[in-house]
Amino acid sequence: MARFDSSTKFNSRTGVRIVVAGDRGTGKSSLIITAATESFPTNAPSLLPSTRLPEVMFLDRVPVTLIDTCLENRGKLDDELKRADAVVLTYACDQTSTFDRLSTFWLPELRRLEVKVPVIVAGCKVDLRDEQQAVSLKPVMKQFREIETCIECSAYRHIQIAEVFYDAQKAVLYPTAPLFDQEAQTLKLRCVRALKRIFILCDHDRDGALSDAELNDFQIKCFNASLQPSEIVGIKSIVHEIYPKGLNENGLTLTGFLILHEISIEKGRLETWTVLRKFGYNNDIRLRDDQLLPPIKRTADQSVELTSEAVEFLRKVFTLFDCDGDGALNALELNDLFSTAPESPWSEAPYANAVEKNALGGLSLNGFLSEWALMSVLDPVITVENLIYIGYAGDPSSAVRVTRKRRVDRKKQNSDRNVFQGFVFGPKEAGKSSILHSFVGRSFSEVYMPTNEEQYTVNIVSQPDGTEKTLILREIPEDSVEKLLSHQDALAACDVAVFVHDSSNESSWIRATELLVQVASHGESTGYEVPCIIVAAKDDLEPNPTTIQDSTRVSQDMGIEAPIPISAKLGDFNNVFRRIVRAAEHPHLSIPETEAGKSRKQHRKLLKRSLMVASVGAAVVVFGLAAYRVYAARTSS
Known part of the structure; x- marks a missing residue:
């Protein structure tokens, strides 16, 4: 669908830490040295110091640091694994026993340590493998979903060495897990919701489809390059072949748009993350902080309310999604309203049962506005975030105001x-x-x-x-x-x-x-x-x-x-x-x-009165002294 522009930087990371682990003799050190020096070591040490690879080799010019490990020092190994951004597990292609150890020891060990990062399985020494020693990777990947990909390589023959760490870094910077359910082979719900919002933002004429011109505008925004007419035809052909209803007379429908992203992710390409980040999303598929309301400065006795501008926007949204015109939002209408947000913000306490509903469970306009008012008081940043998800286009700071101090x-x-x-x-x-x-x-x-x-x-x-x-x-x-x-x-x-x-x-x-x-x-x-x-x-x-x-x-x-x-x-x-x-x-x-409060107030009054009497007395003394001096001066003259 699109071309990845590697010159555009989407990550704020300053580095990626990749830990290389596996049985002794599987080729860990040779793998690292060959990646760093582009030459095979004739006599690799048993354990290497941390090794930094040149940033020019990698996506977004984010540098990669490789950490070698040995099984004999379990304390050090466990500590490094817990600090990893990604783990490369190695086995030797000429030793099937080291492959078996992945599922009997290494992958269960990562789970025991609660290491929840992408895992790349690297089959080293592929040049030494006998064809009769071939192993099946699919059962292991099905059992351990944390495996991002498997790749065979050879340090001696310089086969796919850089790809091992490229894939590991890509799994950190552009993770598949938040986007795609490998078991169900479908986009995850939060990803679908974000892409639906992006689709609506790009559908400028609001006809429910991306025309050729709108598709090209999307391409330019995300990838800094135009689509050629032949490329647009190719995109449509792909969609039509998979799902004809992904297209209509106006162009690419939302379903077709989602299909293209599904294909891209299945092929291990980066376009979907590029699109999400271009529209302000982070790795959790929520809008980044720089897209939202800046921190609100207020004292403890100040609250936050929606502005009249935001309330008017919500009234229009309510009318738009009240499809049956009954003056209330039923469950389906409310789900549709929040279908471009990561999830409905009102599904749990304290919002779930906080407002007025009609006999059928529909949310009235008063209840709808009241729910937003409650959320603004309790969590104004989340309130503004959800306003943006459902289409608020104004400056985020224009949606709320800080009240006077009590x-x-x-x-x-x-x-x-x-x-x-x-x-x-x-x-x-x-x-x-x-x-x-x-x-x-x-x-x-x-x-x-x-x-x-x-x-x-x-x-x-x-x-x-x-x-x-x-x-x-x-x-x-x-x-x-x-x-x-x-x-x-x-x-x-x-x-x-x-x-x-x-x-x-x-x-x-x-x-x-x-x-x-x-x-x-x-x-x-x-x-x-x-x-x-x-x-x-x-x-x-x-x-x-x-x-x-x-x-x-x-x-x-x-x-x-x-x-x-x-x-x-x-x-x-x-x-x-x-x-x-x-x-x-x-x-x-x-x-x-209270009685204590009255006593304190009475005490303050008495103290104030005493100070007043004392100050009056002092003023009289000062006045008398001044008068005496004037009198004395006159008599002496």
């Missing part, structure tokens, strides 16, 4: 944020999870399921003034509170803390109070004070009078809003989610004061 928000008595994060605290069986589930429209369940790990839900909350804010609720299991608060900046990411208790259970309230004091004290001591809200859950049960009286008194004493009664079972939430957002929007209000 301390500044408190001083200004308002927040400039569109996304707020609420930490939900409370004892076991208080109803925390029910609140999170209800927030995204899940039905109430009587069955108690303890929460052992933090979980998130996120949704858009409409405000009375018509604006919309995104609220993230993060449930903190009771057993995790101590660990959370062991960090100095534990509350830096928290816009509002919600304390839930079972209003029918006095012990539940007592424990919730302890957690409230604990969190408030941590905020006072670290400077990360947060607004706090008390939620009296299970309002459908018989209320505990002592709990009602005590919770009202505590909220008054601490200077926060009275407890909000709710019932998840009855679906009566008393506008609790709006009230949580309102508390976050006005971060100077609803900040609780």
